[in-house]
Amino acid sequence: MYSLFLKRGGDFVLALIGIIILLPVILVLSLILIFVNKGTPFFVQLRPGKGEKVFNLIKFKSMNDYKDENGELLPYNQRITKTGRFIRKYSLDEIPQLFNVLKGDMSLIGPRPLLVKYLPLYNDFQKQRHLVKPGITGWAQVNGRNSISWDQKFELDVWYVKNLSFKTDLHILQKTIRKVIVKEGINNNTSLNMPAFEGNN
Numbered sequence: 001m002y003s004l005f006l007k008r009g010g011d012f013v014l015a016l017i018g019i020i021i022l023l024p025v026i027l028v029l030s031l032i033l034i035f036v037n038k039g040t041p042f043f044v045q046l047r048p049g050k051g052e053k054v055f056n057l058i059k060f061k062s063m064n065d066y067k068d069e070n071g072e073l074l075p076y077n078q079r080i081t082k083t084g085r086f087i088r089k090y091s092l093d094e095i096p097q098l099f100n101v102l103k104g105d106m107s108l109i110g111p112r113p114l115l116v117k118y119l120p121l122y123n124d125f126q127k128q129r130h131l132v133k134p135g136i137t138g139w140a141q142v143n144g145r146n147s148i149s150w151d152q153k154f155e156l157d158v159w160y161v162k163n164l165s166f167k168t169d170l171h172i173l174q175k176t177i178r179k180v181i182v183k184e185g186i187n188n189n190t191s192l193n194m195p196a197f198e199g200n201n
Contacts, residue, residue, distance in 0.1 A: 002166045003132070011108050015101035022095055029060055029092060036083045037061050042096060047113035050133045055105040057113055060093040091180050097136045109169040110135025111157035114197070121199035129157040132164060139168075142175035146194050 019026070033041030043061040046054050062084030066074050073079065080088075087093045100106040106113070113134035122129075140148070140156035148156075160168065 003164050006166070007107065007164075007169070008104070011101050012104075014108060015098045018098050019102065022098070025092070026095060029087065029095075032083060033061055036081050037064060043093075046116050047134070048116055048119055048130060049105050049113060050130060052119060052127075052130050054116055055100070057100060057106075058096040060087055060096055062088050062093050094136055101136065105133070107133040107135045109138060109172050111138050111160060112141060118197050121197060123200055125158060126154045128161050129154065131161050137172060137176040139172055142172055142179060145179075150194070150197050 030041040041061055043059045043063075044056050047057040049055050062081065063076065063079040064081060066079055068074055084093075097106060101108055110133050111129040138157065139160040140153045143156055144152065160172075
């Protein structure tokens with residue numbers, strides 16, 4: 001009952017309330033990032049959702065698009081801006097995904113949407129993460145985020161799929177709020193992201 005009907009309704013209402021409350025923050029950050037990035041304040045990228053259906057994920061843009069002499073993007077640590085570090089530190093870059101939740105592409109809670117290029121690399125177990133909508137936060141994010149391995153992340157994602165319930169979502173939401181406040185599990189190394197997933201060797 002919860003996963004089929006109540007979860008979507010709760011997502012819509014909470015996302016709408018969140019957008020209304022955070023509208024001043026959204027507007028101010030948008031104006032700042034337009035200036036900092038000399039263009040768009042948003043980062044939009046195709047990501048796979050439920051049933052591997054691809055959608056446009058939106059975040060606040062934390063990095064510039066500077067490239068080397070070969071036309072390749074510079075490393076993350078050379079492209080992230082001071083403002084970008086700040087919004088990542090406090091997870092403010094995730095706020096625009098409330099619009100993805102409102103639209104129905106995402107849920108507040110669920111496995112994080114990864115890159116489209118990873119789809120052919122998943123085994124049957126890992127593919128189960130796409131049986132539910134991806135989330136802004138999830139079980140893997142409150143149990144290590146970028147500090148755990150890919151295998152651990154997929155184990156946690158599939159655990160969530162098999163144990164989806166209101167109680168589980170509430171527990172994840174509470175842990176997320178606590179981790180954002182103390183900034184626990186945020187990757188501050190020079191790469192800023194996990195190493196690319198390369199499939200199962």
